[in-house]
Amino acid sequence: MTLIVNDLCVDHGAIRALDGVSMQVERGQLAAVIGANGAGKTTLLRTLSGLKSATSGSATWKDQNLLHSKPEKLVRFGVSHVSEGKSVIPELSVEENLNLGALWRRNAKESAETRVKIFETFPRLQERSAQLADTLSGGERQMLAIGRALMSKPDLLLLDEPSLGLAPLVIAQIFTSIRELTTQMGLTVVLVEQNAMSALEIADIGIVLNLGRVAAKGSAQSLIDNPQVRAAYLGY
């Protein structure tokens, strides 16, 4: 159970967004993918979850090729994607947003257990379960988006910029929860972040993307210690 991405190339029309990206995430690891705007981070996640089709290369999870499959099929295969910008549906209630993630699951009892687990991690969601998602704060929306993804019972969780637009305190809280959930639920996580330091602090390994290529990778600590990475992405 290793996520293996090999020489992945993805194009947006004439522009090459990912150019020969290779990376490997072991089961149970939390991998932080960091880099500037336009580095290809979001494209990487969208390709892994089936929203975007790849030009060449491969990406395998549980010994199966992820590329050229539809997202709705990959969800059933254990790949859950929280897309950029708090992917909740504001017109639906908190409870409906959560239920949405479990619609395809036939086992209602299992879904209920997952929901209990999500409410333990994010009690605010339980308090607000009858409210429209539209009424939630930014942090609560992010919790709901992660909760929705977990309701699909993933083993590979793809998170796109959970810190976007949130206050530092809220970011810290959400990142702590992400780390806890990864360990407790035995997830493998790919966390895409501009907020490089926060991401590397909770991650096991890190990948630095620059203009669609892997600029550096290694253990999260080694990246934090790397002077070039520090100067370019961590800002000190």
Add this chain to the structure above:
Amino acid sequence: MFTLINTILIGLTSGSVYALMAIALVLVWRSTRVVNFAQAGQALLSTYIGFECIGRFHSFWVALIVAMILGAAVSALIEVIFMRTLFKRNTGPIAGVAPIIATLGLLGIIRGGIGIFMGGKEAIIRPPLSNVGFTVAGHTLAFSPFKLVIVSAVLVMMIGLSVVFTKTNIGLALRASAYAPEIARLAGVKVDAIRTLGWSIAGAAGAAAGMLQTPNGTGALSPDSLEFSLLLVFGFIAAVIGGLESLIGAVIGGLLLGLVLAVVLMYVNATLLFVTAFVLLIVVLLVRPQGIMGKKAGRRA
């Protein structure tokens, strides 16, 4: 006093049929972001199917059910064969309008097709129940047993739809796919199939509107029926008044339009019906462009 009561009754009856047509348009709009002008043609085709069924089964109600089922099937086919190809082939600046213009083309094709096969044939659907108004204290109301059935049938369908939409898993999938198709797909919803389902419910609603409206009017069907064009126009106005996104809005829009038109019919002049409907549309678009039930701000991404 009786004029007022009659006005309200006429408004409710015609309004509930407009609401049904508006629901059909809203369902298609929500699932594929297309204003389906072909809906009038589909409703006409379904009603012709209903007419043939009446000849065969000698029951209006069986014919109504068959027309709704086949109307749903035709609508699903149009989505799968026609719309999906259209969306795949059209990119660039034309992509936004091509599907809508294409539904206009489809409307012409359906009407032309009906004309070829059924044009020479006289087709009349008679009301299955008395359409003579109830008499109260010597006055004849503009409300008959058949009109009562129309209003009740529409009411039952609306309650049924709202239960499906708010209480069931399919309803949740339908709403999620309408509001945020990408998130729905990421959550595992088979959005393509759900779209087809939205179209088929719309097809059934349009079929019901046609089947109920026709015998309530002159009963005569023709390939170039003005009645079905009006049904489309009024349904569209009702849908826009309701915000184009909301099923409840479609119902409110339909009833409101029905009532306003009834007031014009009873107190002003029947020749002003058409223009009133359009004035109402323009006023709503100017004063409250998001419709009655529509949200003020645009949807957040």
